Amino acid sequence: MVTEAAGGVGSVATALLARLGYSVTAVTGRPKTHNYLSKLGATDFVDLAELSEQGKPLQPERWGGAVDVAGGHTLANVLAQTCYGGAVAACGLAEGPSLPGTVMPHILRSVALLGVDSVMAPKPKRKAAWDLLNEKLDRDLLSTMYTVHGFDELPDLAEKLMANQIQGRVVVTV
Numbered sequence: 001m002v003t004e005a006a007g008g009v010g011s012v013a014t015a016l017l018a019r020l021g022y023s024v025t026a027v028t029g030r031p032k033t034h035n036y037l038s039k040l041g042a043t044d045f046v047d048l049a050e051l052s053e054q055g056k057p058l059q060p061e062r063w064g065g066a067v068d069v070a071g072g073h074t075l076a077n078v079l080a081q082t083c084y085g086g087a088v089a090a091c092g093l094a095e096g097p098s099l100p101g102t103v104m105p106h107i108l109r110s111v112a113l114l115g116v117d118s119v120m121a122p123k124p125k126r127k128a129a130w131d132l133l134n135e136k137l138d139r140d141l142l143s144t145m146y147t148v149h150g151f152d153e154l155p156d157l158a159e160k161l162m163a164n165q166i167q168g169r170v171v172v173t174v
């Protein structure tokens with residue numbers, strides 16, 4: 001599963017995982033993005049509201065693995081719903097930097113929490129990531145994930161970003 005799937009990180013994660021053969025469940029707070037996410041390869045959807053409140057430390061097992069860009073209660077609930085032996089990549093803090101969960105998923109279900117940082121990642125890892133993108137990321141899909149805007153549009157874009165009205169990535173021509 002991929003949380004905040006309609007954002008920049010979530011869109012790429014959804015498309016890549018689908019291409020790699022996984023059944024992708026997309027978590028989003030915006031139902032109007034379902035059609036976009038279906039085209040990227042998502043086959044199921046979960047409303048963000050189902051995950052963003054405090055939940056039980058262990059919940060029914062639902063996910064083989066997850067890419068999370070939310071943090072906060074959403075990440076804690078994703079961990080609590082991950083199947084025995086699964087892994088969750090923590091990439092972001094769109095909801096918040098806290099991790100209000102317990103060790104239960106880790107010590108009772110062997111669930112792994114994997115840290116992801118793209119800024120200081122060493123060159124071999126970067127090369128492996130770019131090779132994977134080059135090989136597996138569909139260029140036609142990629143072109144649906146971004147829009148191009150002029151520098152003078154930045155104030156308007158910033159307001160839209162904060163109001164969660166932007167889908168995928170924005171490329172600014174400086």
Ligand SMILES: NC(=O)c1ccc[n+]([C@@H]2O[C@H](COP(=O)([O-])OP(=O)(O)OC[C@H]3O[C@@H](n4cnc5c(N)ncnc54)[C@H](OP(=O)(O)O)[C@@H]3O)[C@@H](O)[C@H]2O)c1
Pocket residue numbers: 003004005006007008009010027028029030048069070090091092093094095116117118119164166168169
């Ligand atoms: N670890 C790394 O190396 C790395 C690299 C890049 C980014 N990041 C982090 O990953 C996160 C996402 O980055 P991004 O570039 O994908 O951002 P983005 O394009 O702005 O997307 C963020 C998504 O988060 C959801 N969202 C927005 N406001 C929210 C809120 N108040 N509570 C919960 N969810 C909210 C929305 O998803 P829906 O509309 O689908 O609900 C939105 O599309 C950020 O925290 C960023 O700092 C980390």
